[in-house]
Amino acid sequence: MLLRHTPKEIKERSALTINPAKTCQPIGAMYAALGVHKCLPHSHGSQGCCAYHRSALTRHYKEPVMAGTSSFTEGASVFGGQANLLEAINNIFTIYNPDVIAVHTTCLSETIGDDLNQIISKAKEEGKVPAGKYVIKANTPSYVGSHVTGFANMVKGIVDAFPVNTGKRTNTINIIPGYVEPSDMAEIKRIAAELGVKAIVFPDTSNVLNGPQTGKYEMYPSGGAKIADLIKAGDSAATIALGPIASGPAAKALDAKCKVPCEILNLPIGIRATDEFVDRLRILGGVCVPESIATERGQVIDVITDNQQYFAGKTAALIGDPDQLVSLAGFLTDIGIKVRHVVTGTAGKKFEKRVKDVAGGDVNVKEAGDYFYFHQLIKNEKVDIMFGNTYSKYISRDEDIPLIRFGFPIYDRTGHQYIPSAGYRGAMRLVEKILNAILDRQDRDAAEEKFELVM
């Protein structure tokens, strides 16, 4: 019993987080920046932050993750980090030659009060930013929000830096895919292409963090949103932002900056949410839904109807990031699974309402929660399956509840990088995982005489 310390009785805690269900902003910013082609994320803070983020992303993606750091010292913390950042910008362009440096702050540089705009301007004045190269930025204090906020801030940083409204509207649709896996970003692009919609998807970590084995180490893999496209995003007809928390701020900023109207949808996880996405894409792009997509949808519905008896009445507990959880809770409800507990580490007042809107009013919902609290909920009301990141495995083991790995980070299984959970195909993968979990458990626990061959 690894978590034998978790008592059933729930007490209010204000000063303490036990077993966090979130991490800090900078890692989300680093992940978002990796979704720009030839971009080197840069952590403006101590060396440890950058090492931790790179290690965490490496464990999750099993890919090299590159990022620079300002390597703060005591001097920098007294006199400010300007000198470090100027030196870093100069070193990075000279040696690593990226097209973009995406600087994010840390709790340290934020508390010192470094002004990134001013430092970046100074770097430009001093000729440290070569022609055609960019330094973009996001403020990501670790003591505000979570990794999801950091992602949202860096995506907004991309919008602040690149899109230009030339006055010539195109029929292109911008899609901001949200804090999802490279596989999901690829799937979202595929769906748009299948519909015949010209789309600019950013950030796009596909072929960056799920690249093929190439026999050589490349600092800048082939994927990532291209600068030329990011600039053109200012002329697009509309923006679809997937996930209000991760993508909403950037979409609104793009509307304000370039007058590109935006629609903010839930992440296309599950049938209902994917339907909404496909429908908006169809209307905004002025296209028809092709047979191929209709078939994918039909296939996943076919599998669900074939197996609905196994979902009926099963209960689930979910922990993870807010945008993901809302869509997942909706999907589970749609297929007949009762969602009982939903916990996110990220603070947000609307979260409870969003979940209850899709999963019903009597679900236990908590924003700014942690694993300890989640475990207590489960101790008070046991469920049949759990969804969460790798850290959920302690609870899964102690309470003997099957776990479906979903979210970030996943350190102990693979597949999430390459196989989507977004779209109809993603729904098919989720259904398969859920069924396997339920049926494996049924097989394991079945009495000998009730052990079934055909299920």
Next chain:
Amino acid sequence: MENLKILEDRKGQVFEKGKDKFDLLCGVKSASGAVSQRACVFCGSRVVLYPITDALHLVHGPIGCAAYTWDIRGSLSSGPSVNRMSFSTDLRELDVVYGGADKLYKAASSLIDKHSPKAAFIYSTCIVGLIGDDVESVCRKLTLEKGIPVIHVDSEGFKGTKKDGYRAACEALAKLVGTGDISGVVPVSINILGEFNLAGEAWIIRDYYRRMGVNVNAVITGDARVEDIKRAHGAALNVVQCSGSMTYLAKIMEEKYKIPYIRVSYFGLEDMTSALYDVAAFFKDSPEILERAKTVVKGEVDAIMGELLKYRNELRGKKAALYVGGAFKAFSLIKALRVIGMDVVLAGSQTGNKEDYEDLKKISDEGTIIIDDANPQELSRFITEKKADILIGGVKERPIAYKIGIGFCDHNHERKTALAGYEGMLNFAREVYSSVMSPVWKFVPRNDAFGGKRGRP
């Protein structure tokens, strides 16, 4: 790759034996903007103290520092596991403005009441110093109120490198050492410093010494209990294994308690054997210890030699690259790799010092690249140039090796089997062998005959 530039500031930190005049620059802070593999002060303290299983570890700072260090180190416990939980004061914006000391007090107080740990470590992270929280006084107050040592680990990330974090951890440990009752400690007792019980290694080593008739008084910090550390000053000798992290504590104990220390390594046959004989030599008044040590060594070596030779035959002439935390480990690995017939073509470390690199140069072959604080580009370039068959390193190096299409062995926190001791040597050989000889390398581009056949468009 040939036009890869080494950062101007870093030129002194790379050396090729036989080519360059040796004057390796090290112990310097990484150049700003460098994609370094190094970490921070907090990281150093956290990895050293984390394995103390019956202590409470509370990270005072924003959530990240606690989240990234939650149970990532494979240090095994034979009992308590409160150290595997992640506790954080999760500082928010208002705390940064108004100070977090009250929050810290409340958090620590409630945790101590709930878990009744034998000691508590409170880690300061970057901003704690900046916002001026008086962590020391919170610790003092809690120590008085709760009747357990509540120790401030002064580990603000920016105050140096990981090495400085080791030092902060040693300072924290030094506060515990000497506070326990040593009346029950037998004379032939040692402490093992810098052994963290990854994959159960401390248990293996402990057993060797037990069979020699040497009592292991405290392992610091692998599978450690607070009580062991408190009575660490009862031992006759400190045996320091991970020299980078723990020499400082050994020096403090030498000065304060007149306990001498020796440096050892438990990796590889040669170094493992020395580690036993050196301890036996220390207790020269009891010659039977040396006799028993010989029996242990003979039995252990005999048990693994047959299988080792098999790997040696197959691995002969294969090339290895090393990139490890401390340089001392690199020596052992070079020797261990020679035992299984392999040549080392690159040896690097995050935190080696001048003497380490001098020694490294001495035992390296001509043409070996020696490197301090490497970045991925440099690693990849030298691995490719020197045609290494395997990289031995840690989490951030693993995918680089696999992208290039060579084998990998984790000799860091994520090792899956014990690599220390004699059985560890065998595990190491097995792991190196299975990775170097894996059939999957036939699919990587340099060996993949099919890869080119894509047909004409």
